[in-house]
Amino acid sequence: MHKTSAIFLSPGARSWLLRWSLVSRAVLVLALLFGLTITTADAQSPRWWKGNLHTHSFWSDGDDYPEMIVEWYVNAGYDFLGLSDHNIMLTGEKWTEVTTNRTRVTAFEKYLSRHGPTWVEVKEQNGKKLVRLKTLEEFRPLFEKPGKFLLVPCEEISAQFEKSPIHINASNLREFIPPQGGNSVGEVLQNNIDAVLEQRRRTGQPMVPHINHPNFIWALTAEDIMLVRGEKFFEIYNGHPVTKDHGDENHVSMERMWDIVLTRRLGELGLEVIWGTAVDDSHSYHTFKVGQPNPGRGWIMVRARQLTPERLIAAMEAGDFYASTGVRLKDVQKTGRRISLEVDPEPGLTYTTQFIGTRKGYDSTSRPVLDKDGKPMRATRRYSKDIGTVLAEVKGTRTSYTLKGDEIYVRAKVTSSRPKVNPAFEGDQECAWVQPLVLERNTVKP
Numbered sequence: 001m002h003k004t005s006a007i008f009l010s011p012g013a014r015s016w017l018l019r020w021s022l023v024s025r026a027v028l029v030l031a032l033l034f035g036l037t038i039t040t041a042d043a044q045s046p047r048w049w050k051g052n053l054h055t056h057s058f059w060s061d062g063d064d065y066p067e068m069i070v071e072w073y074v075n076a077g078y079d080f081l082g083l084s085d086h087n088i089m090l091t092g093e094k095w096t097e098v099t100t101n102r103t104r105v106t107a108f109e110k111y112l113s114r115h116g117p118t119w120v121e122v123k124e125q126n127g128k129k130l131v132r133l134k135t136l137e138e139f140r141p142l143f144e145k146p147g148k149f150l151l152v153p154c155e156e157i158s159a160q161f162e163k164s165p166i167h168i169n170a171s172n173l174r175e176f177i178p179p180q181g182g183n184s185v186g187e188v189l190q191n192n193i194d195a196v197l198e199q200r201r202r203t204g205q206p207m208v209p210h211i212n213h214p215n216f217i218w219a220l221t222a223e224d225i226m227l228v229r230g231e232k233f234f235e236i237y238n239g240h241p242v243t244k245d246h247g248d249e250n251h252v253s254m255e256r257m258w259d260i261v262l263t264r265r266l267g268e269l270g271l272e273v274i275w276g277t278a279v280d281d282s283h284s285y286h287t288f289k290v291g292q293p294n295p296g297r298g299w300i301m302v303r304a305r306q307l308t309p310e311r312l313i314a315a316m317e318a319g320d321f322y323a324s325t326g327v328r329l330k331d332v333q334k335t336g337r338r339i340s341l342e343v344d345p346e347p348g349l350t351y352t353t354q355f356i357g358t359r360k361g362y363d364s365t366s367r368p369v370l371d372k373d374g375k376p377m378r379a380t381r382r383y384s385k386d387i388g389t390v391l392a393e394v395k396g397t398r399t400s401y402t403l404k405g406d407e408i409y410v411r412a413k414v415t416s417s418r419p420k421v422n423p424a425f426e427g428d429q430e431c432a433w434v435q436p437l438v439l440e441r442n443t444v445k446p
C-alpha cells in the first residue's frame with residue numbers, strides 16, 4: 001500500500017519526505033542514545049556487592065604483600081575490599097624484611113614470581129634484604145575497574161585501655177588517625193569513633209567507623225557498646241580464631257551481644273540501631289586451616305546501584321546489607337509490618353530462617369557475672385531470655401515474618417545445612433544475618 005501511494009507523489013514532495021524522514025530518524029537515534037545514557041548513569045537497578053572491610057597485610061601484622069592479597073579477593077569473586085592495617089594507612093615509604101622466617105621467604109618468592117623484578121623493589125641494608133611495600137595509590141590501578149572491583153582506604157585504629165585492646169575499623173578514610181586514649185574503656189571507644197566522625201565532617205567524605213571483635217581478650221561488653229554515639233556498626237562475626245565469636249561460659253557470643261545492645265538502645269536508652277557486620281580480619285595467606293586467620297570467611301553483601309564508596313556507605317548506613325559466612329540471599333524486604341527474604345539456593349542444601357527479636361514489656365533485669373571468689377567480672381551482664389528470643393523458625397528459601405505489633409525489633413538469621421569449609425570456629429554452619437527491622441513506635445525516644 002505504501003509503495004503504491006508513494007509513486008503518485010511529485011519529485012519535490014518525495015525529496016522533502018526523504019529529508020524529513022532522515023532527520024527524524026537521526027533525532028530518534030540521538031534521543032534513544034541520550035535516554036540510554038541517562039538510564040545507565042542514574043537508574044541502574046540496585047544489586048548486591050560482596051566485600052570485606054577488615055584485612056591485614058605486611059603493612060602491619062599480615063603475612064603477605066597487599067597486591068597478592070587483593071588478587072586473592074578478586075579471584076574469590078569479591079567486588080570490594082578494604083585493607084585495614086593496624087595504626088597505618090597504605091601511604092608513604094615502608095620497607096619490610098624478607099628473610100626473617102620461612103613464611104616471609106615463601107611470601108617473597110611468590111610475590112617476585114607473580115609481579116617480576118621490575119615491579120618488586122628490593123634493597124640490601126645492614127646485611128638484610130628489604131622490599132618496599134607498594135602504596136594503595138601505586139597498586140590500585142592493577143585491580144580497580146569501575147563497576148567491577150573497588151579498593152576502599154581503611155585503617156584499624158588499634159587503641160587500648162589498660163590491658164583491653166579497643167579496635168575500631170575506619171572505612172573510606174582520607175587521612176591517618178592515630179589511636180586515641182581515654183580514662184575508661186567507654187571513653188577510649190567513643191574518642192576513636194569521634195575521631196572518624198570529625199574527619200568525615202571536616203572533609204565531607206563519607207566514611208564509617210565500626211567496632212571490631214568485642215570478645216578479643218574480652219575487651220568490650222554489651223554495656224560498653226550500647227552507650228556509643230554516632231556509631232552504626234559492630235562485628236557480629238570475625239573470622240580470626242582468637243576473637244571468640246561464640247563467647248564462653250562467662251562471656252556472651254557476639255550475636256547475643258547484638259541482641260542485648262539492640263534491645264537496650266532501642267527499648268531503654270533512646271539511641272539508634274546498630275547494624276551487624278561480618279569480616280575476615282585475615283592475617284594469614286599461606287596456610288589454610290582451622291586455627292589460622294585466613295581470608296574468605298565472613299563478608300557483607302551491600303545493595304547499591306553503583307560500586308562506589310559513597311553508594312556503599314549510604315546503603316550500609318540505611319541497613320541495606322547483610323552479613324554472611326556463605327548463605328547468599330536474592331532479596332530482603334522490610335516494610336512497616338513485615339520482614340521477608342529469599343535465599344539464592346545452592347543445589348542439595350536446605351535453609352532454616354530464625355526470626356529473632358525482643359518484645360515490649362520484656363524482663364529487663366540483669367545480674368553481673370561472678371568469678372570464683374564471687375566478685376563481679378568484667379563481662380556482659382546476664383540478661384533474661386526475653387532479650388533476643390526466637391519469634392519464629394521457618395524452613396525453605398522464601399520466608400517472612402509479620403510483626404504482631406509488640407516487637408521492638410526483628411532480625412533474621414538464615415542457616416544453611418552445609419558446614420562452613422575452613423571455619424574460624426569448629427562446628428560453624430554457613431549463615432546469613434539480615435539487619436533488624438525496627439518498629440519505631442515501640443522504641444524509646446531520646
Ligand SMILES: [Zn+2]
Nearest residue numbers: 156167212213
Ligand atoms: Zn583488631
Ligand SMILES: [Zn+2]
Nearest residue numbers: 054056156281
Ligand atoms: Zn584486625
